[in-house]
Amino acid sequence: MNRPLRIGTRGSPLALAQARMTADALKAAHGLSDADIEIVPITTTGDIIQDRPLAEVGGKALWTKELDRCLLDGRTDLSVHSMKDVETIRPGALTVAAMLPRADVRDRLIGAESLDALADGARVGTSSPRRAAQVLARRPDLNIVPIRGNVATRLRKLAGGEADATLLAAAGLDRLDEAAGVAIEDMLPAPSQGAVGVEVLTDNAEVRALVVAIDHRPTSLCVRAERRLLERLGGDCRSPIAALATIADGEILLRAEILTNDGRERQAGEILFAVDDGAAPERLAAMLLERASPALRGLFVG
């Protein structure tokens, strides 16, 4: 191309770090220089409204809408997203053409050595229904309090005493060189956690080819499986759903759980399938819904 490739990104420090990682991958793959790539920060509605629960102000679509508009209007050539924040159903004009190698998928607990170490009735700050439900499933005595904002804001709110502990994605903390917290081993993450995706215009063959070259295939196969399960469940940011796929020897192991918001009911399962069996995640979703009580099933489409 005879002009710089424009990368659309949210303006948060984490989003910018992920945009730079994408720029570096494109430079390495195609022998490009700094001058060949331009990072275009775009402020999203979600960045502006930080004091209300995400579900109340419009859900995950907030993070993507403005980036989509820039891409569709030709103001950018590609968008970089945390895949976790991207809805499962996207406009047909857009295609996720690549995912970067996935980072640490776990959540980290900040403010205590472990969930068990928290005092009776301690306040855990999270606005994620999944994290709230998973915490309450283990420790029904804990109090969930809402906390929003970017990673630095949340850490500041925690330090300011708004909560006794909080949970954040290790991937985000690591990308910001923030060493805080201890990884929680036995808690499944959100579908797509730790994955960065690069979206392009479906019809732009030139940009699409540049981007496809940086796809980390194991990551995109696993994340696509998690997202297919999420889509079959009718999940969005209000649904307590956790899922993680791993890949080895041409087979994907997908583990997932759905919970009631209070964490009292939890249905978990797993399925092992060949990578070309694209519909397998839907079978796991159907199995979880089948086992769920009417109250739990009612949180989802099924």
Ligand SMILES: NCc1[nH]cc(CCC(=O)O)c1CC(=O)O
């Ligand atoms: N919903 C916010 C969000 N989107 C992506 C990340 C971190 C990076 C990732 O999970 O890939 C975070 C913060 C968090 O959950 O701690």
